[in-house]
Amino acid sequence: MTIKTFTLNHYQLNTYIIYDDTKEGIIIDAGNSNEEEDNILFDFISKNNLTIRGLYYTHAHVDHIVGNNSILRKYNIKSYAHKNSIEFFKQYNGYAASLGFKNEEPILPTVFLKEGDIIKFGESQLKVIETHGHANGSLSFYSEEFQFVIVGDVLFRGSIGRTDLPTGDFDLLSKNIIKKLYSLPNAVKVYSGHGPSTTIGFEKMNNPFVNMNPDSL
Numbered sequence: 516m517t518i519k520t521f522t523l524n525h526y527q528l529n530t531y532i533i534y535d536d537t538k539e540g541i542i543i544d545a546g547n548s549n550e551e552e553d554n555i556l557f558d559f560i561s562k563n564n565l566t567i568r569g570l571y572y573t574h575a576h577v578d579h580i581v582g583n584n585s586i587l588r589k590y591n592i593k594s595y596a597h598k599n600s601i602e603f604f605k606q607y608n609g610y611a612a613s614l615g616f617k618n619e620e621p622i623l624p625t626v627f628l629k630e631g632d633i634i635k636f637g638e639s640q641l642k643v644i645e646t647h648g649h650a651n652g653s654l655s656f657y658s659e660e661f662q663f664v665i666v667g668d669v670l671f672r673g674s675i676g677r678t679d680l681p682t683g684d685f686d687l688l689s690k691n692i693i694k695k696l697y698s699l700p701n702a703v704k705v706y707s708g709h710g711p712s713t714t715i716g717f718e719k720m721n722n723p724f725v726n727m728n729p730d731s732l
Contacts, residue, residue, distance in 0.1 A: 516533065516534075516535050516639055516658065516660075516661045517533070517534055517535070517540075518531055518532075518533050518663065518706065519531065519532045519533075519534075519559065520706070521546070521547075521552075521555060521556060521559075522546075523546035523547050523548060523552045523555075523582070524546045524547070524548040524552065524578055524581060524616075525548075525615060526546075526578040526709070527709055527710075528544065528546030528578045528579060528708060528709060529544070529546070529706065529707065529708055529709060529710075530542065530543070530544050530545060530546040530547065530556070530582070531543040531544065531665060531706060532556070532559065532560065532565070532567075533636075533639075533641075533665075534563075534565050534636070534637065535636070535637040535638055535639045536637070536638070537637035537638055538563070538564055538565050538566060538637070539565070539566050539568055539636045539637035540565050540566070540567060540568065540636055540637070541567065541568055541569050541570070541571055541634065541636050542556075542567060542569075542570045542571065542586060543570075543571045543572070543573065543656065543665050544571075544572060544573055544579045544580075544667065544708065545570060545572075545579065545580055545581065545582035545583045545585075545586050546578060546579065546581065546582060547581070547582030547585060547586070548581045548582060548616055548617070549617075552582070553582065553585045553589075556582075556586070557589060567586075567590045567592055568592065568636040568637075569592050569593055569594070569595055569626075569634075569636070570583070570586050570587060570590075570592060570593070570594040570595065571594075571595045571596070571628075571634065571656065572594070572595065572596040572597075572600060572624065572652075572654070573653060573654055573655065573656070573665065573666065573667025573668070573669075573708060574596075574597075574600060574603070574649065574650045574651075574652050574653040574654065574667050574668065575596060575600035575601075575603035575604050575650070575652060576603060576650060576668070576680070577603075577607060577610045577611055577614055577616060578614070578616075579667070579668075579708065580603070580604065580607065580621060581611070581616045581617070583604075583621045583622060584619055584621060584622050587622050588622075593624075593625045593626050594622065594623075594624040594625060594626070595624060595625075595626045595627075595628050595634075596624040596627065596628065596652060596654075597627060597628055597629065597645065597651075597652035597653070597654050598627040598629075598652070599647075599651040599652035600624065600650075600651065600652030601623060601624065601652075602651070603650065603651075603652070604621050604623050604624070605623075607620075607621045608620065628643045628654060629643065629645065630643060630644065630645040631643065634656065639658070639660075639661075640658075640660075641656040641657060641658050641665075642656070642657045642658075642659065643655075643656060644656070644657055644664075644695050644696075645691070645695075646666065646667075646669045646688075646691045646692070646695055646696065647684070647687055647688075647691060648669065648676070648678065648683070648684050648685070648686075648687040648688025648689070648690070648691050648692075649667070649668045649669050649675075649676030649677065649678065649680075649683060649688055650668075650676075650680065650681075650682050650683060651682040653667060653668070653669055653676075654667070655667065655669060655695070655696065657699065657703075662700065662702055662703050662704060663703060663704040663705070663706060664696065664699060664703055664704070664705055664706070664715075665706045666696065666705055666706065666707055666708070667707070667708040668707070668708040668709065669688065669691070669692065669696070669707075670692055670696060670705060670707060670713075670718060670722075670725075671707045671708075671709065671710050671713070672705075672707070672710055672711050672712070672713035672717075672718070673713075673718075673721065673722060673723065674710075674722070674723075674724060675688060675689075675692065675722070675724045675725055676688060676708075688725075689724075689725045692725045693725060693727070696715060696718075697715060697718070697719050697725075697727060699715050700715065700716075701714065701715050701716025701719065702714060702715070702716065703715045705718065
């Protein structure tokens with residue numbers, strides 16, 4: 516399994532292309548905000564002879580969906596998100612210009628994901644975990660075989676997602692981090708929506724916002 520990270524737009528959003536030896540893959544979160552960034556993604560896909568099987572969303576804040584239409588039109592694929600993300604897509608134009616993004620009515624997701632769903636591409640699969648709290652519809656994507664999880668803005672190295680934005684809920688976020696992410700093996704690598712990767716074990720012991728260090732309990 517290969518995980519390629521592209522850090523895009525002025526919010527430094529991590530867009531991920533994940534693929535295996537079959538050359539089939541998926542895109543997670545669409546941070547590409549202009550033609551130059553579109554081409555960075557498209558050129559990588561072309562040069563590596565990849566077949567993209569879908570566009571998946573950890574959640575639908577503006578910086579994560581700005582490249583939605585470019586990707587969907589380029590590859591004629593479906594987009595996948597939690598049903599509670601739809602309102603964010605519908606509100607996109609209300610926030611885009613003020614945040615420095617282009618105004619364009621986003622193409623809405625066509626397939627809704629829920630807890631326990633399995634995403635399949637090539638010879639690989641990811642499990643869907645509902646991790647609401649940063650925003651309604653927040654999802655994480657877990658590979659048990661390759662020991663990694665894509666978490667969007669739920670968990671960062673030494674931090675957690677904001678909960679002061681619409682539908683944010685600190686108690687819910689903390690509960691989902693502890694019950695659904697910290698229950699994964701310590702060695703699982705965590706790929707976040709912004710910033711560097713980390714591990715479940717490191718965050719359990721060191722995250723200042725949500726940790727399981729006995730000294731902090």
